[in-house]
Amino acid sequence: MKRTIEKLENEFETFQILNEDGEVVNADAMPDLSDEDLQELMRRMVYARILDQRSIALNRQGRLGFYAPTAGQEASQLGSHFAMEKEDFLLPGYRDVPQLIFHGLPLYQAFLFSRGHFHGNQMDNVNAVSPQIIIGAQITQTAGVALGMKKRGKQNVALTYTGDGGASQGDFYEGMNFAGAFKAPAIFVVQNNRYAISVPVEKQSAAKTVAQKAVAAGIEGIQVDGMDVLAVYTATKEARERAINGEGPTLIETLTYRYGPHTMAGDDPTRYRTEDDENEWSKKDPLIRFRKFLENKGLWSEEKENEVIESAKEEIKAAIKKADEQPKQTVTDLISIMHEELPANLKEQMEEYKEKESK
Template sequence: MAPKNKSFDPVAQLKEIEESFELFQILDENGKIVNKSAMPDLSDEELVELMTRMVWTRVLDERSTSLNRQGRLGFYAPTAGQEASQIASHYALQKGDYVLPGYRDVPQLIWHGLPLSKAFLFSRGHYEGNQFPEGVNALSPQIIIGAQYVQTAGVALGIKKRKKDNVVITYTGDGGTSQGDFYEGINFAGAFKAPAIFVVQNNQYAISTPRHVQTSAKTLAQKAVAAGIPGVYVDGMDALAVYKVTKDARERAINGEGPTLIETVTYRYGAHTLAGDDPTRYREDNEQTEWEKKDPITRMRTFLEEKGLWSKEKEDEVIEQARADVKEAISEADKAASQKVTDLMDLMYDEKPSNVEEQYDYYKEKESK
């Protein structure tokens, strides 16, 4: 408590808090190390693997967009531009950790062990797309904005009660921080010191609503202060920085220090989803061009090439492998049996009420013709 005779300025206090959240960066836009002391302990092989996953994921986005336009996929949320935010944060996890994704976070699920064909079936709305293999510690992508934050708090508390040395990571966009579930999730996890990592991928827009319209907060990371947990403001186009802050957050969590909120400042090049959104209607003409100068793959490529760890030939190999993987997976997805209404009822009900039984019989007869 401040001394009685000392004046107190809440506006100055807010400004002081906001200014304390400085953007954390290791690799600048030109692929140069600007924070050598913060370099993560990654071997050359691990650096190459991280880059490989990012390039593979960029190709997946390109091919998924094409498949959607061909009518071979259903719901799809583009990921290009967010590879460092998504893949580098996931790269800091262990296999036993849990991933609770939003609908744009299918790449993390795939790298966590979900077969690509299952991811394509999820996009099509097929129930087999939600049947994860044993050992894939994850939930299906959450469509309700921010709901995964509350779920994460619960899963993390369960891990703590079972005394497991694992964490839960979840993702939402900048728009998700305007939801009540966001505050409830970080507050609950903070109160119980649950081992959770809450990632806010600030890609500048909640569909068409600019980030600055959603909140007067200077950063989204500072919202952690209200929940009494650490908040990190990081360059989300810098894979090394994202990996570092996520790895540190994981270590704090398994050491019993509770959750962390990480804001990754990034950008999505494409539409919010391919379900009718047109980003040219709400973005400035040169906006994407400016963000492309910060591209996560470009800066990582420059960094690795200067270390003699990457080449055009290596990248071409990854691209070709990714295309082959997508071709094989979509063919596998095509083999799944067509869904029937009665399948849905069988999955939904152990004991069907009389009105559902009546509908079931109706559709069963209709499907048999």
């Protein structure tokens, strides 16, 4: 049995296209993307990095609520999302706000989500649900959404994200097993950023990879260099094609790293990460890697990047201003949107809070 497991684990080699220096090391796997597509991928990653920096600052100023930093995971998040179509369904985790924004959620609503305002959770004309806070719960939801798409005959997929910690939850196995049994068009992306809050991935599971857990569910599994945006895009694109062709779901493990704390709610990563670990991963920065690749092709420059940075700052400034202008949330607001017809107990509470709020 030990030899069988070792043989299985060795089959899950890390898929990569660009090395740390932005050099192509797997030319046969290069995706068919235009120069404009490549530039747009870089623009999105730079935008997300600036959004992360500004969101951290806004959180410290008390202008945002819950926030989970994203720096370091841009290639994993946006490379995978770039392979999605607008009609595909997105089920994000709490760190996956950048994908939600590029899927169509207005930025000011993303800020309202952080503040706990109900309008930030209203996905009008966006094929998505609010970022899931419960670890791993989105996996079972994705299986259901994907099965619904299959039953309706849609040529679309449901794509979800969780972290390595989510892969340790019961919902993770149940969702994959269900989706595999029904060959539902689902893509499960596990962003292995090494630490589930503070627990190293090596202490979460005896498995050498997260990707190998696909075997037990009878579905495709692949481990990808999550700091390589082209590798992530290619793996997701191929998973999507298999799904809409009726070949079932795929588990994608992206090896990535979050440069900041788990969330801004008091986490101190210096207590469980070493300086050597952080230095090693800083050399793998997805923006630096892809920037070098584009510069060598004559597709990117410092001037172009500065334009993206300034544009992002202006958009963020306008969005937080719009979020500030939204009416403050009240208890009666929440009660009024909970049911089409309020049950007796909520009718009583509605009257009680109407009286309180009128004073």
